[in-house]
Amino acid sequence: MAISARFRRWLQPFKHQLRVVALLALILTVLELINLLTMRSLTVLSIVPRQLSSLPMLLSAPLVHGNLWHFLSNLVPFCVLAFLSLQYGKQRFISVSLAGVLITGICVWFFARPVPHMGINGVLYCYLGFILLAGFVSKETRLVLLSVAVGVFYGGMVFGVLPLNSYISWESNLFGFLTGIGCALLLVRRPVRDISIEA
Template sequence: MNSKNFTSRTSSGLSQQLKIVGCIFVLITAIEIINLLTGRALNHFGNIPRYIPGLIGVLTGPFLHGSLSHYLSNIIPLCVLSFLMLQYGNKRFFGVTFFCIILTGLLVWLFGRSASHIGASSVIYSYFGFLLLAGLLSRKFKLIIISLLVAFFYGGLIFGVLPARTFVSWEGHLFGFISGLIAARLWAKNL
């Protein structure tokens, strides 16, 4: 393979990854703006445990936020970890994301406190769990480095799985993290 083809393939991959992260940013931000302008009316679509209509929140809850500060605390880690997840390939990124949203949402719906569970932090914790374990299981240098960087820069997230504050869905954090670990075990072998 000549260096010209390698360079164009690499920059094309990076360009596509940045576009996907940009789309995630625009989507979450657009939903936040609509939610803000409607007085948080969209938050009725949160994940409400053991309430049949609340099952819609399994899919919609991760896209909603309770306040502007809640959105702001999630958007940067979501974009950074999404970019790192894309290092595993687009197909794996979308597969792991869908798997973790569904599994996390169902676990929260089954076992969470009676409240409306919303926020992208459940996805962030899924990515955190996946990135920590998948790189190590892959035994590939680049992916191991990603695991180590995630552990170093985001390792403090692990304390978010504890029930420290009543207004924080620590269940979403915990089940997101567990879902990410499960996804890593399922997908890391085929890297």
């Protein structure tokens, strides 16, 4: 049976989106294995607020984790939310990801507790804040439904922005979430039509 042209156009970007997410997951996993085998030597790449020597770590801190539980608890929701963020197109995804790394990292450096902060959770929460609001900003039915679905399945993560556990970088979660909301307001100003097809 012949496959419609529209479906063929959709299928290729979908496979591309999966490859992007798989590559990101592979990078995080390889770094976690290196960190594990070297007795957590990569944790020196974390952000320590208001230490000048820590400023270059804005780029590396999201890639390393404090322990295996920290890594595993972040990996699956990160992959899911990264894939869903890709539904807004490649350019928006790159912009949101960079904002999640840089803006979140800068805010953590300035305002967080003076302890090491690391992990992909800041970027994860950036995706969460972006997706929750972007669908309503776009006024696109399928993206509004996506926002609602994420709210239902991942809405409980919002409590991670509260200072409930001292061993969790709730600051990264909070600043990442606010960054994602800002990205939704700035990057999604009109209905998005077939963005995932054209990306």
